[in-house]
Amino acid sequence: MTLSQRIHDEIEARILAGEWGPGFRIPTEYELTEHYACARMTVSKALSQLAREGYISRNKRAGSVVTRPHTQSAVIEIHQVRDEVATLGLEYDYRMRRSTIRAASGDEVRRFGLDAGTIWREVVAVHVAGKRPFCLEERLVNLAVVPEAADAPFEREPAGSWLLGHVPWSAAEHSVSAEGATALAAESLAIAPGSPCLVIERHTRHADRFVTWVRLTYAGGTHTLVARFAPARPDLPGGS
Amino acid sequence: MTLSQRIHDEIEARILAGEWGPGFRIPTEYELTEHYACARMTVSKALSQLAREGYISRNKRAGSVVTRPHTQSAVIEIHQVRDEVATLGLEYDYRMRRSTIRAASGDEVRRFGLDAGTIWREVVAVHVAGKRPFCLEERLVNLAVVPEAADAPFEREPAGSWLLGHVPWSAAEHSVSAEGATALAAESLAIAPGSPCLVIERHTRHADRFVTWVRLTYAGGTHTLVARFAPARPDLPGGS
DNA sequence: CAGTGGTCTAGACCACAGT
DNA sequence: CTGTGGTCTAGACCACTGC
Numbered sequence A, B: 001m002t003l004s005q006r007i008h009d010e011i012e013a014r015i016l017a018g019e020w021g022p023g024f025r026i027p028t029e030y031e032l033t034e035h036y037a038c039a040r041m042t043v044s045k046a047l048s049q050l051a052r053e054g055y056i057s058r059n060k061r062a063g064s065v066v067t068r069p070h071t072q073s074a075v076i077e078i079h080q081v082r083d084e085v086a087t088l089g090l091e092y093d094y095r096m097r098r099s100t101i102r103a104a105s106g107d108e109v110r111r112f113g114l115d116a117g118t119i120w121r122e123v124v125a126v127h128v129a130g131k132r133p134f135c136l137e138e139r140l141v142n143l144a145v146v147p148e149a150a151d152a153p154f155e156r157e158p159a160g161s162w163l164l165g166h167v168p169w170s171a172a173e174h175s176v177s178a179e180g181a182t183a184l185a186a187e188s189l190a191i192a193p194g195s196p197c198l199v200i201e202r203h204t205r206h207a208d209r210f211v212t213w214v215r216l217t218y219a220g221g222t223h224t225l226v227a228r229f230a231p232a233r234p235d236l237p238g239g240s
Numbered sequence C: 001c002a003g004t005g006g007t008c009t010a011g012a013c014c015a016c017a018g019t
Numbered sequence D: 001c002t003g004t005g006g007t008c009t010a011g012a013c014c015a016c017t018g019c
Helices: A002-017 A029-034 A040-052 A081-087 A106-112 A146-152 A157-164 A183-189 B002-017 B029-036 B040-053 B080-085 B106-112 B147-151 B157-168 B184-190
Strands: A056-060 A063-066 A071-077 A092-103 A119-129 A131-142 A171-180 A196-206 A209-217 A225-230 B056-059 B064-067 B074-079 B094-104 B119-129 B132-142 B172-179 B196-206 B208-218 B223-230
Touching: A002 A040, A040 A056, A040 A063, A063 B223, A071 B172, A081 A119, A081 B208, A106 A146, A119 A183, A131 A157, A131 B208, A146 A157, A146 A209, A157 B106, A171 B074, A183 A209, A196 B196, B002 B029, B002 B040, B029 B040, B040 B056, B040 B064, B080 B094, B080 B119, B080 B132, B119 B184, B132 B157, B132 B184, B147 B157, B157 B208, B172 B184, B184 B208
Parallel strands: none
Antiparallel strands: A056 A063, A071 A225, A071 B074, A092 A119, A119 A131, A131 A209, A171 A196, A171 B196, A171 B223, A196 A209, A196 B172, A225 B172, B056 B064, B074 B223, B094 B119, B119 B132, B132 B208, B172 B196, B196 B208
């Protein structure tokens, strides 16, 4: 346990206990420096972490004050489907159902903000957990950005893991919703059309270029996203 | 733009561009110190942030290496229902449907790890967006932890916002799933029983004491969770 | 054993926002 | 104007770990 960590934890404990409630002005860096008999950078590190975690807001001249909880953010872990299945202790299997190469539709060009004439590799596949269909994957890969995907062995390997090995780093946006099973989903997952499904859509970009879009459909009840509370965004020190 | 931020951004750019791919060993702190002609703490701060963001893993003796993207985490913003409705530009209304005080069932005691004999304030309410039911809220508040909740005006104010003003800070766990509408949900949201709904459950604890449980049910299609990609867990500096 | 990251120090200068 | 945080420095000691 480092000293700055200890300072952080002690202040966090007071805030969590309500001893230092919202609006409370915590001791200045100088006062904490004296109290802990340490250098200013050490307390600064602790306070920076508290600020990053959203417990306090730091203001010049006015000092640091305890914030009041407002917008909660929760961190959701988005795993590879294969790993999810492994976590459940089930045997994993993967079946590609369809693979085509086609031009993006006008609708897609508008929706994703693509160059006209973008060519997709389109793949429909089912992830299987212990003999039962678990997740339907509908995917589009932009061949202008990842031309090797045209010949990638998506009949053997899920596009997600293949892409991880071929596109170095990327930013993604997820959306989560509940929808009735489409005809394709119903057939693929062996459920009734219209029955509740958890749908995760993801857009992935690499350096502002559209890489891939994927839609994962899980039969309701077979899948739950779990999120831990996280008081705030990691920004400081040096926040972006 | 601080120097450590500049160092961070330049290295991040190389990683995002794929110039420094997964497994690449980045320059040591000492080398970066020379390159940027600055103190070691300055580059250390930049590298700590990169590590916290999950771009690199730092190892003694072996140096820091670029990680490969694996477990994505996504940060979901969990707002107050009132704010969600405001964001949609609709008029917000709130209607309490039922409020009772009762002992926790044996099932609940086991599920939430409560003391036997825990007393709940139980509230069922509907959030309304522009004349139409938007979200069903089923809530339990632990009166052993928040005794004032016994007399709180939940017929006027949603329990969520009331609690924010009465419980200083807390940790929560969320789960998101798709389920068919229960009879209560169907009636409250004016939809057909069994039709797809997005269900968010949240447990809130304060200093390890169970504060409240809530289950929010949205008719499918009326609500989507949006998440930004975040490469990794906020841990370092002071990392656990 | 030696190189690397992890942490800390004592001091400094600056920008900023209240007074 | 002055107190506060934001950042940086030059140097130090330590723990770990792979050579």
